[in-house]
Amino acid sequence: MNNVHILFIGAGRMAEAIFSGILTHQPEIMITVSNQSNSAHLDLLQSNYPIQTTSSWTEVIDQVDVILLACPPGAHSEVLQKMSLLLKKGQLVVTVAAGIGPSKLEAALPKGTPVAWLMPNTAADVGKSMSIYAYGSAITDTHRNIFEKVVSAIGPSEELSEEQVHNLTAVTGSAPAFLYSFVEALEQTATKYGLTAEQARKLVIEMVIGSAAMLAKHRDPAKLREQVTSPGGATAAGLTSLANDQFSDSIIRAIHATNARAKELGS
Template identity: 50%
Template sequence: MKKQTILFLGAGRMAEAILSGLLTRKRENIEEIIVTNRSNQERLAELRDKYGVTATNDWRAQVEKADTIVLAMKPGQVRESLIELGPLVNGQFVFTVAAGIGTGMMEQHLPAGTPVAWVMPNTAASLGASVSLYTYGQAVKAEHKAVLEMILDGIGIYEECTEEQIHQLTAVTGSAPAFLYRFAEVLEETAREFGVSEEQARRMIVGMFYGSALMLQQGQSPAILRDGVTTPGGATAAGLRVMEEREFPALLKSAVEATNARAKEMAKE
């Protein structure tokens, strides 16, 4: 696989997470990373100084030299960007990381035969710990798959899915970290109410999350691990009973459904 010149249209958190992961773990596969946005010179200068990437507002002038183009803007901006990009594309591999944007929309606005893909990573990409879901368009060949798998391997683990599965799983892998962080936030607040410092509370909660994740990584089901912590009639059982009475499973499923519905709305806006 030839070294890649990768053009990012968008310079937000996700673009930074991906390019950071690539430069840390796949630098030998990268010829150049070019980052663009429409107007924020300060943000571009920040990324240039921090990572040594090429930064420019004139993304159109960079399309010809790019091997791979990453659409890393908000979902509502993708359609307009595709319309502008269409006349400039000449065989480059194009993929988006925007929620709700399938390969069909990309193929509709780009020249016939353009290889495209849709990827849903999460912000742990910067640590090489993203869970990325992806699907390909109709014109993708083996060399494009090799490029995408190189990129995704640089930012974590990845799973190929159907387009419909990605629509439904966006909340589970992409947005659910925010749910987890909110859970951690509440536990920290609760711990501090019992008199420990903010630093102590943070260490306790992070350590608990980390250890629990390691237990899950061993392969046992969450239900078995939960039962291992829960003595019938005991303290943990009392807490779990409250979660069931307050319909915690239904609440979480509703959060997933709301996330997915909003992602689809944003793609149409």
């Protein structure tokens, strides 16, 4: 367990967020990162992190315990086809790609290959990703222990069914982008009242950080909303405006649109 070695196939933002979190919280885990098309980026990553890098994952796959697919959904078919010829018995294959569940991994890999589907978000970089995941049918307790060790390094997590991961990836994985968009809108509004961009950013981000701390402490968004909202007051007027603009329904539609696109990408 102390010598787990993970091969990342793909070196984009999500891969970096995950292995950055792992190295911070589980520094004994060995990391190798592969990127076939951008050697300069690999050199940059190696200068910033205590990792190994390679432009040819096929040459090192036999040396690792876990293969983490951080490549785009559309690249999975080719990668899995190559991998199926090279896997050793017992190696755990994990994907973080939207729309690529355990059933698709199992269909493409040798029978009995242990697989898992992990859907984190970029807060893995600071050990705060709320990750959801689903296992394939060949997972053993040993694989669970390794997988949960890795996931715990990047934040809290919840095991779900494959279908639930399909439907809830938008809530845990994509919704941070919705929150950041909300923050941008607040910043833009603040500048219209005479603040500089820097002042607006400080005001809004610190408000969000404080609100998140309250959520972390009290775990009850409805109660917290009520505490801020006096009947007939200014906040109530703002909430009424959001309701009139179908704020909640708009979020729900965004979740559905995200899920639909994720399934298209994974098909």
